[in-house]
Amino acid sequence: MHSLHIIAKAPTATSLADLLAVIDESDVLIFIEDGVYFARSEFPCVEPAASAPYFRQYECYYLAEDLAARGIEAHDDMQVVDTRGFVALSARLARSVSWY
Amino acid sequence: MVAYVIDTPEPITVLRYVLLINAAPQSGEAANSALRFAGTLLEMGHHIERLFFYGDGVINASNLTVMPQDETNLPAVWNALIEENGLSSVVCVSSAIRRGIVDSAEARRHELPASSCYTSSEIGGLGQLIEALSNCDRTLSFG
């Protein structure tokens, strides 16, 4: 059974090496808190592996409240959930792994 | 397509959750995320087996925090959530005493002048985290 990875820190504060060592290709990712900046991570300062297109190979969700708080607009190919959706994901996946 | 809510019916299977809260209300958004998550869990009909406050998270049980009127007093909201829903809430004793969070028993034990912990939470040990893990379906950490 697959895991839900909860990514709560900005791309520059998240260890991609650690993350990628644990995430399985069939796992699900949810970006919350400063993690939602992953939605805008096509900057030169971010490791290529952390850029949004890279994560497209995984099933990804962004937390609506945290996107809105930070003024980040969702683009069309992003899946956005509110906290109810977050709870639903945590129930659907067998376990969660938090990254903070 | 932007879907704002995953369209799920009310959960058929009630799951038992343990939430590990590892950040102080003042140190970032995590404590607030945890609180929102906890409230939503209950709304959706799930069960909270135990809240476990660990590390800086123990500050969430302080009954001595004061906030300006236009800011949220997170410990007070936690207290209300815990009381209204009769939740089991445990504050890790070794984290707590280091940060000045004590109930009256710990205050006595360490010869301190006052207690500083909401009585809705219990000062306890990591054994209570381990025990709760054995009795739950999901564990989520916030920090």
Next chain:
Amino acid sequence: MDNQTQTKKQSISLIARRAPYGSGAARQTLDIAFAAAVFERPLNYIFLGDGVYQLLSKQDPEAIQNKPHGAALETLELYGIDEVYVHRNSLIQRALSEDELVCKVTLIDDCTLKELVAESIHVINL
């Protein structure tokens, strides 16, 4: 698949991912491991990323008023904590070798790490 590593299923996986002293996370993770041992709940204790720094021998934090974390990890065996895993690439990325570590560990590759996590019910990642 890395074929050499035999792992047992444990319901709790602890991932220690931060260096000692710079934050309280290393000690907090260890305390959870100790508590699980006292309650006879076996777990996977996994060192990943900067967490591998916790295992370096010759730590002497007296001058910074800290307790030696490596010396505390040496006691895992006494507590009956046997499933101690170190992510091999994390060592390599930091130019560390196995013989610089304080205790006997099992080196694991990404594949085994993913497996350990996938077989657990609870993952605490500090």
Next chain:
Amino acid sequence: MSESLDRDTGLAKKNELLRLDAEGFLKRLSDWDESVATSIAANEDICLQETHWEIIYLLRAFYRTHSIAPPNRAFVSLVKRELGAEKGQSRYLMGMFGGSPAKTAAKVAGLPKPENCL
């Protein structure tokens, strides 16, 4: 009744002299020496024998290296590893230090008070 009261006040006075906390642990670990250990043990109704001392020194050496006061099971394993299987048994250790041997032995050996964490 009054006899036990006298005993309590006497104990409290003695504890103050030894700088012990309410549970009989040293307030300052550096105050520890053999005579202090003997007094702490007397508070626990234990008369220290050679067999106690080897455990006390073992615990102190362990603490010096690892900065940890081992809880019961690890305590038993430690004694077993260092002093052999005959002594490394909770029955043997309870016979010497009473119901919670790790806690009492730590107290007598001048190690920190456990944090009630477990």
